[in-house]
Amino acid sequence: MSRTFRWTTAGVAASAALSLTLTGCGVGGGGSDDSGAADTGGKVAGKITFQTWNLKGGYKQYFEGLVDAFEKKHPGTTVKWVDQPAEGYQDKLSADAAAGNLPDVVDMGPEAARTLADAGTLLNVAEDDPEAEKDYLPAAWKAMTFKDVKGGTYGYPWYLNTGPSFFNTALFKKCGLDPKNLPKTYDELFDQAAVMSKNCGSKGISMIGRLPTIETFGMYGAKLMNKDGTKFTFNDAKGVELVERYQKLYKGSGFTEESLNALQTGEADSFKSGELGWLPGSSYTLSDLKKTAPKVAESVAMGPLIANTAPNMYLESLVVNAKSKNTATAKAFAKFVTDPANQMAFAKKASVFPSSTGSLEDPYFTKDDATDEGHLRVEAAHQVGTSVVWWPPAFSGTSDVDNLREQIAKALLGKTTAQQALDDAVKYANDRLAKQ
Amino acid sequence: MSRQRKRITTGSAARYAALVLMFILLAGPLLWQLSLSLKGQGDDLYAQPPQLVPSHPTLSNFTGVLDRVPVLRFVLNSAVVALLVVGGNVLFATSAGFALARLRFRFRGVATAIFVAALLVPAEAVIIAQFLLIRSAGLTDSLLGVALPAFVAPLNVLLMRNAFAGIPDELEEAAVLDGAGIWQRFLRICVPQVKGVMAVVAIFAFVAAWNDFLWPLIVLSDEQNYTLTVGLNMLKGTFYDDPRLIAAGTIVALVPIIVFFAALQRFFMRGLEQGGIKG
Numbered sequence: 001m002s003r004t005f006r007w008t009t010a011g012v013a014a015s016a017a018l019s020l021t022l023t024g025c026g027v028g029g030g031g032s033d034d035s036g037a038a039d040t041g042g043k044v045a046g047k048i049t050f051q052t053w054n055l056k057g058g059y060k061q062y063f064e065g066l067v068d069a070f071e072k073k074h075p076g077t078t079v080k081w082v083d084q085p086a087e088g089y090q091d092k093l094s095a096d097a098a099a100g101n102l103p104d105v106v107d108m109g110p111e112a113a114r115t116l117a118d119a120g121t122l123l124n125v126a127e128d129d130p131e132a133e134k135d136y137l138p139a140a141w142k143a144m145t146f147k148d149v150k151g152g153t154y155g156y157p158w159y160l161n162t163g164p165s166f167f168n169t170a171l172f173k174k175c176g177l178d179p180k181n182l183p184k185t186y187d188e189l190f191d192q193a194a195v196m197s198k199n200c201g202s203k204g205i206s207m208i209g210r211l212p213t214i215e216t217f218g219m220y221g222a223k224l225m226n227k228d229g230t231k232f233t234f235n236d237a238k239g240v241e242l243v244e245r246y247q248k249l250y251k252g253s254g255f256t257e258e259s260l261n262a263l264q265t266g267e268a269d270s271f272k273s274g275e276l277g278w279l280p281g282s283s284y285t286l287s288d289l290k291k292t293a294p295k296v297a298e299s300v301a302m303g304p305l306i307a308n309t310a311p312n313m314y315l316e317s318l319v320v321n322a323k324s325k326n327t328a329t330a331k332a333f334a335k336f337v338t339d340p341a342n343q344m345a346f347a348k349k350a351s352v353f354p355s356s357t358g359s360l361e362d363p364y365f366t367k368d369d370a371t372d373e374g375h376l377r378v379e380a381a382h383q384v385g386t387s388v389v390w391w392p393p394a395f396s397g398t399s400d401v402d403n404l405r406e407q408i409a410k411a412l413l414g415k416t417t418a419q420q421a422l423d424d425a426v427k428y429a430n431d432r433l434a435k436q
Numbered sequence: 437m438s439r440q441r442k443r444i445t446t447g448s449a450a451r452y453a454a455l456v457l458m459f460i461l462l463a464g465p466l467l468w469q470l471s472l473s474l475k476g477q478g479d480d481l482y483a484q485p486p487q488l489v490p491s492h493p494t495l496s497n498f499t500g501v502l503d504r505v506p507v508l509r510f511v512l513n514s515a516v517v518a519l520l521v522v523g524g525n526v527l528f529a530t531s532a533g534f535a536l537a538r539l540r541f542r543f544r545g546v547a548t549a550i551f552v553a554a555l556l557v558p559a560e561a562v563i564i565a566q567f568l569l570i571r572s573a574g575l576t577d578s579l580l581g582v583a584l585p586a587f588v589a590p591l592n593v594l595l596m597r598n599a600f601a602g603i604p605d606e607l608e609e610a611a612v613l614d615g616a617g618i619w620q621r622f623l624r625i626c627v628p629q630v631k632g633v634m635a636v637v638a639i640f641a642f643v644a645a646w647n648d649f650l651w652p653l654i655v656l657s658d659e660q661n662y663t664l665t666v667g668l669n670m671l672k673g674t675f676y677d678d679p680r681l682i683a684a685g686t687i688v689a690l691v692p693i694i695v696f697f698a699a700l701q702r703f704f705m706r707g708l709e710q711g712g713i714k715g
Contacts, residue, residue: 088650294480
C-alpha cells in the first residue's frame with residue numbers, strides 16, 4: 001500500500017485513546033523513562049531521542065547531518081535518531097504512549113497529535129513560548145492548534161505538501177474533450193466528466209475516480225466544524241450540493257461502481273492504468289508516474305487544484321513529549337529542525353514545502369527553471385501560500401473516513417438522499433468525538 | 437472399452453482443470469511478484485493488459501534491496517527469533533501435550549479448556565498489555581522480548597495433545613510392565629510416535645515467527661535489532677513506493693521459508709498424515 005499522503009496513517013485516534021486508558025491499570029514498576037517531571041526552564045543539554053517516520057531510506061545523510069549540526073551548536077547534547085518503518089506507525093505510537101516510551105521529539109500529523117495531546121502526552125509548545133508562532137506560516141500553526149484541547153498548540157509545523165491536478169490528455173482527446181481546455185472549476189470538471197463518460201464510459205474510462213473526502217468538502221465550501229471545533233457541520237447546503245453532483249454523475253454512469261470503494265491508492269492506480277482523466281496529486285506524483293507508468297506520464301498535463309474556497313494541503317509536525325526529561329533540549333531540537341534553513345534543505349531533498357515563514361519566497365520556489373519538475377514546484381509552492389489544512393484533526397482517519405465514504409456511496413446508489421447521508425455521517429463523527 | 441477410456445479422460449481433464457485453477461490462484465500472485473522484481477525502469481508496471489514477462493529484465497532491484505537494507509543482519513535476527521520460537525514450541529508444546537494427553541492429574545480438563553480458550557483471544561486485543569509486561573521485564577528492544585510471547589503457542593500444545601492421545605494405551609502399558617519410568621515412557625515410547633507432528637509444530641512455529649510484523653515492530657526500536665519483516669518495510673518509499681523494489685524484497689524474504697520447508701518436507705507430509713484421529 002503506497003502512502004502518498006502521510007496523514008492517512010495518522011489514524012491513531014481510537015486506538016491510542018483506548019490504549020492510553022490502559023496505562024492506569026498497566027503492569028507496575030514501569031521503567032525510568034516516565035518518571036521525569038517536565039523541567040521546561042532547563043538547560044539545553046543531555047540526551048534526547050528523535051523519531052522520524054520512514055525517512056531513513058531516502059534521507060539518511062540529511063538527518064545525520066542535522067543531528068551533528070545540533071550537537072555542535074549545543075555542546076553537551078546528544079541526539080539519538082530513530083526511524084520507524086512505514087507500516088503500523090499508529091500502533092507503534094499508541095503502544096509507546098501507553099507504556100510511557102514515547103521519544104522526546106516525534107514526527108506525526110495533526111490528527112495523531114490531537115489524540116495524544118488530548119490524552120495529555122504532548123507539550124503545549126505555545127504555552128511558554130508564544131513568540132514561536134511568528135516563525136511559521138499561519139495556516140500551518142493553526143493546524144497544530146487544537147481548539148478543543150485547551151486551545152493549545154501541540155507541535156511545531158514541519159513540512160507541507162500540496163499539488164496540482166493531473167490530467168490524462170490522451171483520454172481527453174480520445175473521449176471528445178479538448179485537452180487545451182482543462183477543467184479549472186467544479187462546474188467544468190463535472191460537465192467534462194459527463195462528456196467523458198458519455199463517449200468512453202463503456203470502455204471503463206471516467207474522469208473522477210474517488211468519492212469526495214472531508215478535504216473535498218472543505219475545498220467545495222462546506223463548513224466542516226463549528227467555531228469551537230467541538231461539532232462537525234459539513235451537512236450544510238454546500239456539502240449536500242457536492243454529494244448531489246456526484247449522484248448526478250453516477251446516474252449518468254460517469255462514476256464506476258468500483259470507484260465507490262476506491263481509496264487514494266486505488267484512485268492513483270486507476271490513473272496509472274490510463275482509466276482516469278483527473279487525479280488530484282501532490283508534488284511527487286509526477287516522479288511517481290514517470291517511474292512506474294511511463295506511458296501515462298507522457299500524456300499527462302497539470303493544472304491548478306480545483307477548489308471553490310482554498311486548495312488543500314497536508315502537514316507533518318514535530319511534537320514534544322510532555323514527559324521528556326530534557327524538555328528544553330527537545331524543544332530546542334524541534335525548533336532547530338523546523339527553522340527556515342533546515343526546512344529549506346529538507347524541502348529541496350524531498351520535494352515537499354517548508355512551513356517556516358518566508359521560506360517560500362526563496363528563488364527555488366519562485367523561479368521556473370523550465371523543467372517539468374521545476375514548473376510543478378513553482379506552481380505548487382505558489383499554491384501553498386493560499387492553502388488550508390482542511391483536514392480537521394478531530395476527524396478520525398479510520399472510522400470517520402470509512403463511514404463518510406460508505407454514507408456517500410449509499411446516497412449514490414439511491415438508498416438514501418444526499419442530505420440524509422451527510423446527516424448520518426455528521427452524527428456518527430459527533431457521537432464518536434463526544435465519547436472520547 | 438472405449439467408453440471407459442473416454443470417461444477417464446473427462447474425469448482426469450476435470451481434475452487437471454481444477455489443479456491448474458488452484459495453481460493459478462495460489463502461485464499466480466507469487467509469479468507476479470517475481471516478474472515485478474525483475475522489471476527494469478523502462479517497464480510500464482500499469483500496462484494494459486498486464487505483462488508477465490519483463491521487457492527490460494534486470495537484477496538491479498535485488499542489488500537495490502541489498503544496498504538499502506542490511507538484509508543479512510535482519511535475516512540473522514529473524515533466524516535467532518525463529519530458532520527460539522521453534523525450540524520453545526517443540527520442547528514445551530511436546531511436554532505440555534504429553535501431560536495433557538497421558539498424565540492423570542486434577543484439573544486436567546480445565547487446563548485443556550484454558551488452552552482452547554487461549555486460541556480464541558485475538559493477539560491484537562492483548563498486545564498493549566503484553567507490551568507492558570515485556571517492558572516491566574526489561575526486555576523491550578531485545579530479540580528475546582520478541583520471541584517470548586510466542587514461545588509456546590496454544591494451537592501447538594493442542595496439536596501435540598491430540599497426537600499423544602492417539603497412541604494406543606497398550607504400548608505404554610507394555611512399557612510400564614517392563615519397568616519404564618515416566619520419563620522413559622515419554623522419551624523412548626511416545627515421542628518417537630509423534631515425530632511427524634513435532635515437525636508440523638516446528639514448521640508452524642517457524643512460519644509464524646518469520647512472518648510476524650506487528651509484535652516485533654512494537655517491541656523493537658533500534659534498527660540493529662530489526663527482524664526481516666520489519667526491516668524490509670524500509671524499502672517503502674517515504675512519499676511513493678517503487679513496487680519493483682518491494683517485490684524484490686518479498687522474494688528475498690521468501691527464500692529462507694522455502695529452504696526450511698524443503699528441508700522438513702519429508703516430515704511435514706508424514707505429519708499431516710498422522711495428524712487427527714489415528715488407530
